Amino acid sequence: MSKRLWSVFIILTLLAGTLALAEDPAPLEGKWYEIFVYSFSDSDGDGIGDLNGLRNKLDYLEYLGVDGIWLMPVSPSPSYHKYDVTDYMDIDPQYGTLDDMRALVSDCHARGIRVITDLVLNHTSTKHRWFTMACSALRMSNPSNRYVGYYNFYESAAPNRVNLFGTDWYYEEQFSGGSMPDLNLLNPLVRQEIRSIMEFWLTDIGVDGFRLDAVTSYGRDINENIEILSWINDTAKEIKPSCYIVGEAWTSLDQIARYYDSGIDSFFLFPASQAEGYIAGALNAAKPARTYVKYLLLAESKINGIIAPFLGNHDTARILGILNASSDPALLKFAHGIINMFPGSVFTYYGDEIGMSGSGNDPNKRIAMNWSEEERTIDPPGVTRARYSYPGVYEQMQDENSPLNYFRQINALKKAYPVIMTGRSQEVFLADKSCVIQRALGDDTLYIAINFDPAKTAEIPLEGNYTLAGTLLANGGEVTLESDGRLTMPPYGIALLSGQK
Numbered sequence: 001m002s003k004r005l006w007s008v009f010i011i012l013t014l015l016a017g018t019l020a021l022a023e024d025p026a027p028l029e030g031k032w033y034e035i036f037v038y039s040f041s042d043s044d045g046d047g048i049g050d051l052n053g054l055r056n057k058l059d060y061l062e063y064l065g066v067d068g069i070w071l072m073p074v075s076p077s078p079s080y081h082k083y084d085v086t087d088y089m090d091i092d093p094q095y096g097t098l099d100d101m102r103a104l105v106s107d108c109h110a111r112g113i114r115v116i117t118d119l120v121l122n123h124t125s126t127k128h129r130w131f132t133m134a135c136s137a138l139r140m141s142n143p144s145n146r147y148v149g150y151y152n153f154y155e156s157a158a159p160n161r162v163n164l165f166g167t168d169w170y171y172e173e174q175f176s177g178g179s180m181p182d183l184n185l186l187n188p189l190v191r192q193e194i195r196s197i198m199e200f201w202l203t204d205i206g207v208d209g210f211r212l213d214a215v216t217s218y219g220r221d222i223n224e225n226i227e228i229l230s231w232i233n234d235t236a237k238e239i240k241p242s243c244y245i246v247g248e249a250w251t252s253l254d255q256i257a258r259y260y261d262s263g264i265d266s267f268f269l270f271p272a273s274q275a276e277g278y279i280a281g282a283l284n285a286a287k288p289a290r291t292y293v294k295y296l297l298l299a300e301s302k303i304n305g306i307i308a309p310f311l312g313n314h315d316t317a318r319i320l321g322i323l324n325a326s327s328d329p330a331l332l333k334f335a336h337g338i339i340n341m342f343p344g345s346v347f348t349y350y351g352d353e354i355g356m357s358g359s360g361n362d363p364n365k366r367i368a369m370n371w372s373e374e375e376r377t378i379d380p381p382g383v384t385r386a387r388y389s390y391p392g393v394y395e396q397m398q399d400e401n402s403p404l405n406y407f408r409q410i411n412a413l414k415k416a417y418p419v420i421m422t423g424r425s426q427e428v429f430l431a432d433k434s435c436v437i438q439r440a441l442g443d444d445t446l447y448i449a450i451n452f453d454p455a456k457t458a459e460i461p462l463e464g465n466y467t468l469a470g471t472l473l474a475n476g477g478e479v480t481l482e483s484d485g486r487l488t489m490p491p492y493g494i495a496l497l498s499g500q501k
């Protein structure tokens, strides 16, 4: 190349770099909302929630102020929860059609709401064509058939192996006593299928990413799981570089931290959820502020990526029962408040924003969204207890002190101060029941003050020049900031401050 051509090349390269910077893509961190389509909203009168029902509720999602939704599986499946897929490139007829899905995604995008779908790759349904072809081949003594290699078949019995009826073969299965055979994710032919499936959803349907189910069961050990996840991540990002992927690694903080080596954007912060988790643990501790800050800094120090904290999901008991908050709305609100003061992508399970309850068997955790007593889907099969401690959505909309309105205030503040999501934390002030945390990314700095005491006002002496930027008052009262830096916080109060230490 001549000298002149070189300089043109360099200028073009610099220009391209500037243009790429000017685009300033939205951060991957966001406020996410998990939806079980079955129990959300019905549009055609059969009582079962569907995609068009969900489309009718986009005003509500916008009202909530969420940045994105995660849909539990929507592809055809013999089960109500649809975690055993029979066709990865279609929509279950209970929920609608592919065109309904395309319309939902495009309507969400028009409102600035991202959509990710559950991608269940560890296993299929026994009724998936791949599995039925594999079984037919084995019954005809043809183990070299292409589809036999899609699964993990063995000639001997062992735990997590199920006998294939009428043969001496066993297949690997981990979750449901036989109906969810594990795919062989090391097989290049299976990977080719997965690439097509991801291409279909990301390109043809237009979704913004995936929630990956059961990643700790992908391979034989964590190293194999991470290798498989790296391949999934590289492949998805090659198809759509802006996509966001969050994995379900239901394990310890140290293991979750290791999974980030795969390059996947996020893994759910399971240690923050449930009865023994960071949030319930801090709220039940004698020194709640110290406990909360310890966990917050621990999670941030271990994880090299976007943290994905949550209070509960479709597999866990709902937070309301865990905190015993069915007649303590302030406690429910405060739990939402403090999980949302973690950085990263906080995921909220549908109905938790209005204080729905659910525990015991799985269907109980997935009951009908409570719009009002008159407006609910039918419950999924197997529900033994469906009780609503708080009023439905429409009633809570009318009450400025409702859990729903508190949840909206959280999201409004996080929209105004995205550094809450994108920044990193540092302890500024710490007492047994109150704390001030600095959250910063570059020059963008915010201070988060929290009073964990359910009954007493907290007085926090601050040295520096601060101004009050916003408050979340789960139990009413008022935050005051004196000119000498004395900050007074009501019980269960959260205050955001801008300024300098």
Ligand SMILES: [Ca+2]
Binding pocket: 042, 043, 044, 045, 046, 047, 048, 049, 050, 094
């Ligand atoms: Ca329906």
Ligand SMILES: [Ca+2]
Binding pocket: 122, 182, 183, 217, 218, 219
């Ligand atoms: Ca597996």
